[in-house]
Amino acid sequence: MSTDVADKVDDHLWSAIGDPTRRRMLDLLLTQGDGTATTLSDHLPVTRQAVAKHLVVLDRAGLVRVTPTGREKRYRVDDVQLSRAVAQMASVGSTWDARLQRIKRIAETIQRAQQD
C-alpha cells in the first residue's frame, strides 16, 4: 500500500519540531516576536550554547530566519514554513484518525453481526 503517511512528511521539518526544547523555542519566538540565543536561554532550562545549536537546526529546516543586528543575531519564525509544518502534522493526524475510525466501524459491524 502506497498510502504510507510517513512518505508524505518532510523528515527535516518533523524532526525539527519533534524536539521539546525546539518546540518551546518556537513558542517563545512566536509570543515574543523575536529573540537571540541569549534571551531565549533565559526562558529555557538549557544553556545558551544548547539553544544556539537548536537555532542552527531550526535555521536549516527553514523554520526561523536570522538578521544580524550589531553584535547580536535576532531570530524570528518563518511563518510560511511553520504553516507547512502545521499542515504536515494535521495530515498525519487526520490519516491516523481516518484509519482508527475505519477500524472502529469494522469492529462495530462485527459486533452487530454477532448479536444477530
Place this chain on the structure above:
Amino acid sequence: MSTDVADKVDDHLWSAIGDPTRRRMLDLLLTQGDGTATTLSDHLPVTRQAVAKHLVVLDRAGLVRVTPTGREKRYRVDDVQLSRAVAQMASVGSTWDARLQRIKRIAETIQRAQQD
C-alpha cells in the same frame, strides 16, 4: 505566560511518534491490523532488533499492546492512546496556527495604518 503549548503535551507520547521509523511502524500496524517484530521488519529498512527496540518504546508510551501467541508476540495499536496522540498534535498545530494568524492580522493592521 502559562499558554506555553509545550506544557500541554505528553513528552513520552510525542517523542514516541516523533521518530520516523516508529511512525511507519504505527502505520503498518494500522493497515495490517497486527504484527510481530519480524513481520514489521520485513516492510522496513531496519533490522528486526531495531524494530524490537522501537516496539519497547511504543509499548512504554502505551501506543501498542502485546499479546504473546505461541512463540511469537503480536503487537497491535491501542486506539485510545493513538487518538490522544493525534489530539495533542492537533492541539499544538491549532495553537501555532492561531498565533500565526494573530501575527498576520497585526502585520496587516500596521500596513493599513501606514498607507493612511
Place this chain on the structure above:
DNA sequence: CTCGTGCGCAACCACTAGTTGCAGGAGGTT
C-alpha cells in the same frame, strides 16, 4: 527428535542533546 524460525541479550558504532571552558569581537563609557 530434530530442525527451523522467532525472540532476547550483549557489544559495538554514529549521531545528537547537553554541558563547561575559553577566545574573540562589537558597543558603550570614561
Place this chain on the structure above:
DNA sequence: AACCTCCTGCAACTAGTGGTTGCGCACGAG
C-alpha cells in the same frame, strides 16, 4: 584611545538513542 561588558562562536567531553552484527535459547512444526 582604553576599557569593560556582553553576546557570539569554537572545542572537548558526557549521556542517551537509533542502528548494526553476532550469538544463544526456546518453542512449534515436521
